[in-house]
Amino acid sequence: MSIQLSVLGSGSAGNCTLVSISQPPDGPRVHRPFNLLIDLGLSLKQTRLRLDTYGMTLDEIDAVILTHLDQDHLRPVWRKTLRTNNIPVHIHQIHSGAARQILDTQNIMCYQNEVVLGPDISIKPIRLAHDDSGTIGFVFQAYQTRFGFATDLGHVPDELLEHFVELDAVALESNYDPEMQRQADRPSFVKQRVMSNHGHLSNAEALEAITQIAARSTLGHVVLIHLSRQCNCPELVSDLWRTKAPELYDCLTIADQHTPTQLLQLSQSLPIPVPELF
Numbered sequence: 001m002s003i004q005l006s007v008l009g010s011g012s013a014g015n016c017t018l019v020s021i022s023q024p025p026d027g028p029r030v031h032r033p034f035n036l037l038i039d040l041g042l043s044l045k046q047t048r049l050r051l052d053t054y055g056m057t058l059d060e061i062d063a064v065i066l067t068h069l070d071q072d073h074l075r076p077v078w079r080k081t082l083r084t085n086n087i088p089v090h091i092h093q094i095h096s097g098a099a100r101q102i103l104d105t106q107n108i109m110c111y112q113n114e115v116v117l118g119p120d121i122s123i124k125p126i127r128l129a130h131d132d133s134g135t136i137g138f139v140f141q142a143y144q145t146r147f148g149f150a151t152d153l154g155h156v157p158d159e160l161l162e163h164f165v166e167l168d169a170v171a172l173e174s175n176y177d178p179e180m181q182r183q184a185d186r187p188s189f190v191k192q193r194v195m196s197n198h199g200h201l202s203n204a205e206a207l208e209a210i211t212q213i214a215a216r217s218t219l220g221h222v223v224l225i226h227l228s229r230q231c232n233c234p235e236l237v238s239d240l241w242r243t244k245a246p247e248l249y250d251c252l253t254i255a256d257q258h259t260p261t262q263l264l265q266l267s268q269s270l271p272i273p274v275p276e277l278f
């Protein structure tokens with residue numbers, strides 16, 4: 001079994017993440033992977049191009065799940081393609097009314113407590129504060145592998161930390177550096193919104209949360225997403241982690257707006273059998 005993840009693109013200009021789950025080889029039948037996209041904030045063209053990096057096409061996407069409906073997470077241009085390809089889009093109940101203004105009803109799969117994608121694949125949603133309508137974080141459980149995903153959250157609530165345990169990987173927003181935010185050439189109401197409890201996570205807040213998560217997990221990958229182009233800098237983030245969390249630095253991936261991350265292998269590797277010498 002293998003679970004692979006690639007952040008195809010992340011930032012205020014668009015977000016989309018690929019999760020590819022291969023079923024265990026439990027018999028002569030070979031199953032193709034189950035492919036899920038988290039959010040549809042890139043253009044059709046860019047999504048196709050970046051999937052092609054891994055030799056994949058849109059025809060191989062089995063389902064989509066959305067964190068929320070802001071345009072950098074759901075571009076309305078997807079409506080026709082989703083309908084034509086008959087791709088189910090899993091949307092939390094709190095967003096379902098607004099989603100019907102953007103997508104065809106036939107594509108919308110409304111959920112509240114859990115999304116079950118197969119006998120051994122499920123997603124636990126966690127409601128998070130962001131602007132007026134909130135956003136949804138997820139704990140994916142596929143076979144024995146668990147990973148957490150959360151973006152566009154104003155703060156890290158206790159509920160998220162209660163669920164983000166025993167993870168093999170975590171992807172969390174690391175949106176801004178407070179000093180760059182304060183210095184930025186943007187209206188003060190925007191700065192206040194971003195830095196509020198209903199805005200985005202700073203680099204230090206993401207670091208603090210992941211350090212707590214790591215204490216109760218065996219993290220093989222830490223993926224930082226949704227870095228602000230105007231108010232953040234990957235080198236700054238990298239330096240922060242190298243000095244404050246060197247034990248996690250080797251498993252760190254910083255997602256980019258324009259280039260997909262590597263295809264990260266999330267599943268726990270099986271112990272290599274020790275050969276018998278005699």
Ligand SMILES: [Zn+2]
Nearest residue numbers: 012070072152
């Ligand atoms: Zn966003």
